[in-house]
Amino acid sequence: MQASESKELYLSAFRRYRNNGASKNPAWLRQLRESAIASFQELGFPTTHDEDWKYTSLDRITSVAFQRGNGAAKAVTADDIFALGFADSACNRLVFINGTYFPQLSSVRESPVGVRIESLAGILQRNDGLVEPYLGRYARTHGQTFVALNTAFMEDGAFVLVPKNCKLEEPIHLIHVSISNGESVASHPRNLFIVEEGGEARIVETYIGMGKGSYFANPVTELLGGPNTTIDHYRLQREGAKGSHIGTLEAQLSRNCNLTAHAITLGGALVRNDVHMVLNGEGSECLLNGLYVLDGKQHVDNSTEIEHTKPQATSLELYKGILSGSARGVFNGKILVHKDAQKTNARQTNKNLLLSADAMVNTKPQLEIYADDVKCSHGSTIGQLDRDALFYLRSRGISIDDAQSLLSYAFASEVVSRVKIDSMRARLDDYLLNKFGKNQKSEIQ
Amino acid sequence: MANSFQGNRMLEIKNLRAKVGDNEILRGIDLNVGPGEVHAIMGPNGSGKSTLAHVLAGRENYEVTGGRVLYQGKDLLRMSPEERAREGVFLAFQYPVEIPGVSTTYFLKAAVNAVRKYRGLEELDAMEFLSLIKEKMQLVEMDQALINRPLNEGFSGGEKKRNEILQMAVLDPKLAILDETDSGLDIDALRIVAGGVNALRDKNRAMIVITHYQRLLNYIVPDFIHVLYEGRIVKSGTRELALELEDKGYDWIKGEAPRSEV
Numbered sequence: 001m002q003a004s005e006s007k008e009l010y011l012s013a014f015r016r017y018r019n020n021g022a023s024k025n026p027a028w029l030r031q032l033r034e035s036a037i038a039s040f041q042e043l044g045f046p047t048t049h050d051e052d053w054k055y056t057s058l059d060r061i062t063s064v065a066f067q068r069g070n071g072a073a074k075a076v077t078a079d080d081i082f083a084l085g086f087a088d089s090a091c092n093r094l095v096f097i098n099g100t101y102f103p104q105l106s107s108v109r110e111s112p113v114g115v116r117i118e119s120l121a122g123i124l125q126r127n128d129g130l131v132e133p134y135l136g137r138y139a140r141t142h143g144q145t146f147v148a149l150n151t152a153f154m155e156d157g158a159f160v161l162v163p164k165n166c167k168l169e170e171p172i173h174l175i176h177v178s179i180s181n182g183e184s185v186a187s188h189p190r191n192l193f194i195v196e197e198g199g200e201a202r203i204v205e206t207y208i209g210m211g212k213g214s215y216f217a218n219p220v221t222e223l224l225g226g227p228n229t230t231i232d233h234y235r236l237q238r239e240g241a242k243g244s245h246i247g248t249l250e251a252q253l254s255r256n257c258n259l260t261a262h263a264i265t266l267g268g269a270l271v272r273n274d275v276h277m278v279l280n281g282e283g284s285e286c287l288l289n290g291l292y293v294l295d296g297k298q299h300v301d302n303s304t305e306i307e308h309t310k311p312q313a314t315s316l317e318l319y320k321g322i323l324s325g326s327a328r329g330v331f332n333g334k335i336l337v338h339k340d341a342q343k344t345n346a347r348q349t350n351k352n353l354l355l356s357a358d359a360m361v362n363t364k365p366q367l368e369i370y371a372d373d374v375k376c377s378h379g380s381t382i383g384q385l386d387r388d389a390l391f392y393l394r395s396r397g398i399s400i401d402d403a404q405s406l407l408s409y410a411f412a413s414e415v416v417s418r419v420k421i422d423s424m425r426a427r428l429d430d431y432l433l434n435k436f437g438k439n440q441k442s443e444i445q
Numbered sequence: 446m447a448n449s450f451q452g453n454r455m456l457e458i459k460n461l462r463a464k465v466g467d468n469e470i471l472r473g474i475d476l477n478v479g480p481g482e483v484h485a486i487m488g489p490n491g492s493g494k495s496t497l498a499h500v501l502a503g504r505e506n507y508e509v510t511g512g513r514v515l516y517q518g519k520d521l522l523r524m525s526p527e528e529r530a531r532e533g534v535f536l537a538f539q540y541p542v543e544i545p546g547v548s549t550t551y552f553l554k555a556a557v558n559a560v561r562k563y564r565g566l567e568e569l570d571a572m573e574f575l576s577l578i579k580e581k582m583q584l585v586e587m588d589q590a591l592i593n594r595p596l597n598e599g600f601s602g603g604e605k606k607r608n609e610i611l612q613m614a615v616l617d618p619k620l621a622i623l624d625e626t627d628s629g630l631d632i633d634a635l636r637i638v639a640g641g642v643n644a645l646r647d648k649n650r651a652m653i654v655i656t657h658y659q660r661l662l663n664y665i666v667p668d669f670i671h672v673l674y675e676g677r678i679v680k681s682g683t684r685e686l687a688l689e690l691e692d693k694g695y696d697w698i699k700g701e702a703p704r705s706e707v
Contacts, residue, residue: 386542389542391505392541393556394530395503396616397559402559406547412546
C-alpha cells in the first residue's frame with residue numbers, strides 16, 4: 001500500500017466516524033475534529049524528504065491498514081502489566097487497552113479534594129466544561145500529521161487535574177497496553193494533565209506491547225504546568241517487536257514551573273517521540289532526561305524542541321542512547337530562544353554508545369537564538385566502550401562480557417539515577433543489567 | 446643480566462620484546478621472580494617500565510614480538526587479562542581509571558566473586574563481602590564513604606592509590622605489580638600506601654615495584670633492584686644499587702649500558 005492510499009483510508013474512516021461515533025460529540029469537539037482532519041488532509045504523511053523526518057521512514061505505518069479495535073482486551077491480565085511495565089502492583093493507576101479505559105485492571109485510590117484522575121472518555125461524555133478550555137489548545141494540529149490524526153480520532157486517554165497548592169506525593173501511573181493477535185490495531189490515546197498553581201505531581205505514562213500482531217499507537221499528551229509547580233513526568237516505552245509508536249508530548253510551563261520530562265525507550269520496531277516544551281513563564285525550568293536502549297532492527301527517533309519565550313528560564317537536556325545489533329537511533333534536538341527570552345540558560349547533550357558495527361545513530365542538535373543575552377550550548381557524541389575502562393575491569397578478574405555489560409549499564413545510569421520513584425528505578429536498574437548481560441552473550445555466539 | 450635467583454620461580458621472563466605501533470619498547474627483558482621476593486624496577490622516563498607492567502597484565506595495545514613469560518609454569522602471554530587476574534596477577538595502575546556510574550562497592554564485589562569463583566571458592570554474599578572490605582580498608586586507612594562513590598570518580602590522587610592497594614588486598618594476588626604507586630602522592634599518603642603494601646608482604650606473594658624514584662624504596666624495601674634502560678635490564682643488584690643510583694643519577698647507568706644493537 002502507498003502512503004497516499006493509507007491517507008485515503010484514514011480520511012474515509014473519519015467520514016464514517018463523523019456520522020457515527022463522533023456525531024454525538026458536543027459542537028466544540030466536533031469542530032476540533034474537523035479542523036484536525038482538514039490539517040491531516042492537507043499534510044498527508046511526512047516522507048524522508050521532509051527535514052524533520054529525514055532519517056525515519058513511515059513505511060511500517062503507511063503500508064498497513066490499521067483497524068481500531070479492542071477485541072483482545074480480555075486477554076490482558078494484571079500480571080502481564082506488571083511483568084512488562086516498571087510499576088509495582090500496588091500503584092495508583094489507570095489502565096488503557098488499545099486506547100480504551102479498562103476499569104477492571106485500574107485502581108485509583110482516594111485522592112485529596114479536587115484531584116481528578118480519570119478516563120477522558122467519561123469526561124467528554126459528561127461535557128461539563130472541564131476540558132474544553134484545554135484540549136487541543138497546546139498540541140497543534142497545524143504542521144503535525146500525527147497530532148492531527150490523534151485529534152480527529154481521539155476518544156479516550158487519561159485526564160489528571162491537580163488543584164491549586166495540592167502536593168500529590170504518590171505517583172499516578174497511566175498504563176497504555178497495545179495488544180494485537182493478528183489484526184493490525186491502531187489507537188490514538190489522548191492525555192491531558194493540568195497542574196494548577198503551587199501543585200506538585202508525578203505522572204508516569206507507560207506504553208507496553210503484547211501479542212504477535214503489528215500495531216500502531218499514536219498517543220498525544222498535553223501537559224500544563226501552572227505557576228510555581230513541580231512536575232515529574234515519565235514516559236516509559238516497552239513496545240512489542242511489531243509495535244510502532246508515534247508519540248507527542250506538548251508541555252507548557254508557566255512562571256517558576258519546574259518540569260522534569262523523562263523519556264525511556266526500551267522496545268518497539270519503530271518509535272518516534274516528538275517533545276515540544278514551551279517555557280512560557282519567567283523562571284521556569286525544564287529538565288529533559290532521555291534514554292534509549294535498542295537492539296535488533298529497532299528504529300527510534302527522538303525529536304525535541306524546547307522553546308524559550310520568556311526571560312530567565314532554564315532548560316537542560318540529556319538524552320543517551322545505547323545501540324546494538326543493527327539498531328538505528330535518531331536524535332533531533334532544537335532549542336529556540338525568542339527575542340524576549342533574555343537570560344535564557346539552555347544546555348543540550350546527546351551521547352550515544354554503539355555496541356556493534358552495524359548499529360547507527362544520526363544526531364543533530366540545533367540552536368536558533370533571537371535574544372542577545374543568553375547562555376546556550378549543545379553537543380553530541382557517538383562512541384564505543386572505553387578501552388581503558390574495559391582493561392581496568394578485566395585486570396581485576398571481571399570477564400570481558402561482564403565488563404562490557406557493566407560499562408553499558410554505567411553509561412545508562414546517569415539517566416536512570418534521575419528517576420525519582422525508587423521502585424521504578426530499581427526495576428529499571430535490574431532490567432538494564434540483565435539486558436546488557438544477555439546482549440553480550442548473544443553477540444559473541 | 447638476570448638476577449641469579451635459583452629457587453622456586455613464580456615468574457620467568459625470557460628475552461621479552463614488545464612494541465606499540467612501530468616503536469619497539471621492550472628489547473629483550475630477562476627477569477626471574479620467586480615467591481616472597483620484592484623486586485624493584487627503576488629507570489628513567491621512557492625506559493619501558495610501565496610497558497613491562499602492562500604487558501604482564503595483558504593490555505591489548507602492546508604487541509609482544511618475542512620472548513616468553515612463564516607464570517607459575519604457565520604461559521602468561523596466552524592468557525586474557527581476566528584469566529591472569531584470576532590466576533593471581535595484579536597490576537596496581539599508575540593512573541587508575543575513573544568509571545562513573547559503577548559504584549566502588551559493586552565493582553569490588555564483582556571482581557572478588559569472579560576471582561573466587563575461578564579459584565573454586567564460594568562467592569561472598571553481601572554481608573561477608575562487607576566485612577571483608579571493612580577489614581581490608583583499615584590497611585590503607587580508607588574512609589568507608591569512598592567505596593559508596595562511583596569507582597575512582599573525583600577521587601584525589603592519594604584516594605585512587607589507596608583504592609588500588611585495597612583492591613590488591615581484597616583480591617589476594619600471588620604476583621602484585623605496582624606501577625609508579627608513589628607518583629602524585631604526598632609524604633603522608635605515601636606512608637599510608639606503603640604501609641598497606643608492606644602489610645601484604647608474604648612469603649607466598651611476589652611483588653614487582655616499579656618506580657622512578659628511590660624515595661618509595663625507603664618505605665617498601667626491596668630484595669632486588671633492576672635498572673631498566675632502553676627496554677633492557679642493564680643492571681641488577683640489591684638495595685645499595687638504589688642508593689648508588691640516587692647518588693649518581695641515571696646518567697651513570699646510561700654510560701654503562703651496552704650499545705643498542707638497532
